Amino acid sequence: MTMPRTVDFKETDLEAVDAASGRIVVIVGADGKMDKGARRVNRLSKQALSRYLASKEFGKQEEGTVRELAYPAGLQAEGILVLRLDRRADALQARRAGGAIAKAAGDSALLVLAGPHARAAELSFGLVLRSYKFCTYKSDRPEEGPKPVTIMVSNPESTAAQAGPMAALAEGVFFTRDLVNEPANILTTNEFAARLAAMQGLGLDVEILEEKDLEKLGMGALLSVGKGSASPTKLVVMQWHGGKKGEAPFALVGKGVVFDTGGISLKPAQGMEDMIMDMGGAGVVSGVMRTLALRKARANVVGVVGIVENMPDGRATRPGDIVTSMKGDTIEVINTDAEGRLVLADALWYAQDRFNPAGIINLATLTGAVIVGLGHEKAGVFSNADALCESFLKAARTEGEGAWRMPLGEAYDKLIKSDVADMKNSAGRPAGSITAAQFLKRFVKEDMPWIHLDIAGVAHVKKPTPLAPKGATGWGVIALDRMIRDRLEG
16 A cells, blocks of 8 residues: 655754755744744855745745745755744644645655644644655656655654654555555455455454355345446455443444446446546545554444445346345335445445444445535535534544535435335435435434435545645545544543
8 A cells, every 4th residue: 555655753953954855844934034943044045045035925925835945055955945834823724734845845855844833743744645646557656655754843752742643544544545546457346355354464353244145134235236247246344442342333334336337327438437436435434444443542443345346237237126125125226326325225234233333424425416516625414413413523624624514304205215115226316415315314223323424526536635636535534533532532
C-alpha cells in the first residue's frame, strides 16, 4: 500500500537552515513579523524574505496559502515557501495550510520552521494527507517516494505525541484511497478480501464468508448482484476488540461493489470507468478498521463489507426478478443498477443478527441523486436516531468532512411498495437518495440506532481538494474515527 510521507519533529536548530536542501518553509502571520527561524532565512538569503514581506504581493497573499521565493541567493535550498498562517489558527486551518505546503513542494525535501507554533502537529497531518499519490501503474513513477520532512519546533516530544494518532489516521486514509483508486482488474473480489485478511497482522480478527456460506445464510439479495460476474461474491467481517470484554460492539457496514456496469440495466459508456470507486463504502470501513488497530483504540468495533461485482451475462439478475433477503423479505428488482442497497440489505441484517451492536452505520456510494442534491461537498446523512446522528455530524464538523442530514418519512416509504413482492429496489428518479435510504431502513431492526451515509459525491472527485489530489479522498475515515473516540472511548 501507499505509505504516508515520513515526518520528523526536531528541536529548532538554526544552523540546519544553512545546509538545507529542497525547500525551507517559514510561517508568517498577517503582521509580517519574523520569528528567529525566519530571520535566519532572511539573513542568509540577503533579505529576500523581508523584501517580500514588505511588498504588496504579501499583502495580497491569503491566509493559509503558500508563496515561493525560488532559488534564493545565499541558500542551498531550491526555494523559500512562505506560509501565511496566524498563530491563532484552528486545527482545520492548520491542516489545510499543511496541504498547501505539500502541493507547492511536490516530492522535494522540506525543512519547516514551525518554532513555537501551537498547530505544528495538525500542519504535519495536512501535509502528509495532501502528499498522497497513486502512481503504481505509471512507468515513469519515481523509484523512491517523496523525500522526508523535518519540522523544527520548540517542543518536539510533545508535538510528536500529538501527531502519533494522526499517523495511524493517515495510514487508514491512504489504505482507503488505494482501494478506491485501484482498477477493477486488479482489485477483484478475491484481491479485496485478501488485502483485508492481511490486516490480521495488525490484531484484527478477519473472517471471509464465501458464496456457499452466504447461500446457507439465505443472503439472496447480496448473491443476486454477483450472478453475472466470474468473480465470487464475499462477505468480510473484521473485528477489533479494544474495549471492555463482553461490551456490545459498534458496527460499520460497507458496500463493496468492485465494479458496477449496472448489470442488465447497463450504464451509459461515458464515465463508466469511474465505477471502480463503487466499493468506496467498504473502502472507508476498511480504512477505519485499520486505523483503530494501528492506534489500539479502546473500543469494540466490527466492520462488515459485502464484496461483489455487478456484471451482465446470461446468469445475471434481470429486471423483474424477485429475490429473497436474509431477513426473509422479498424484493422485486426493478433496476439492476440499484444494486448497492441489495448488498447492504443482507450485510446490515447479518451484522445485527450476529453481533447485536450498540449502533450501526452503513456507508455506500449509493445514488447519483445525492450528488444532484449536495454536489461533491457533502455526504448525505440519513438516520433514525437523533443522538447518534448528532454525534456523527459533530465529528464531521470537527474534522472538516462535509455531511448534511437528509429526511426520512412514511411518504417516501410508500414509493418503494411493490405489487408482487414486499418491496421494490427502485422508485425511479424522484427523491432517489431518500427512497434508497427508506429501503435500507427496512433492514434495520426496531430500536437499533442507525445511520446511512451516501458518499457517492465525496468518495472520489475530479478536482483536487485541500487535503487530497483528484481521485479517491478517503472521506469518512477521519470523521468516523473521531466519532468512535468521542462516543466510545471518551
